[in-house]
Amino acid sequence: MGREEIVERILSDAQREAEETVRAAKAHAEDILEAARRQCALERAEAQREAEAQGLRIREGKEALARLDGAKIRLAAKRRVLDAVYVRALAALLCLDRHDALALSERLLKENAERGDEIVFSEDFPYREDVEALSIVGEMQLSVSEERPDLGGGFVLRGKTSDKDVTYSALLAADREAHQAEIALALFGDQ
DSSP: OOHHHHHHHHHHHHHHHHHHHHHHHHHHHHHHHHHHHHHHHHHHHHHHHHHHHHHHHHHHHHHHHHHHHHHHHHHHHHHHHHHHHHHHHHHHHHTOOHHHHHHHHHHHHHHHOOTTOEEEEOTTOTTHHHHHTSHHHHHTTOEEOSOOOOOSSEEEEEOSSOEEEEEHHHHHHHHHHHHHHHHHHHHHTTO
């Protein structure tokens, strides 16, 4: 074997080895690329699941807010109706005829007045003199103030130790506090 043959063989072996190395490198690169594709597909699927879950959470949150806003709107409407009921009740009290106004005033004095209290009538109370003539006023030694403030109907009892607000608006506020749920049930049912 001559020198040229040896060189030729070395070159041929080197060529085969180089081709084998390139084939192995290509195969290894293809394996790496396939693994990367699989990993990318897994990550894309995970990202898709997370995006769908986040979208669902956002949608559920918005739906909950919409339900809450709807409930707030219904509650506000119900409050307006209750307010209107009590506005009408106050208007009815302010328009009581003489007989009913005196009966209510007498009952309020019997239930709330203490001996020596002073009655302060609202400026719009039309039956002041008639109330002054009630027997309870003399029996309890009640006095009548010359003051006539805007109290929203009815009167206030000024006492030595405390005052009692028995104006129509105070009576209705107390009634609303005590009976609002019952009235709402009667008006709106289980809505």
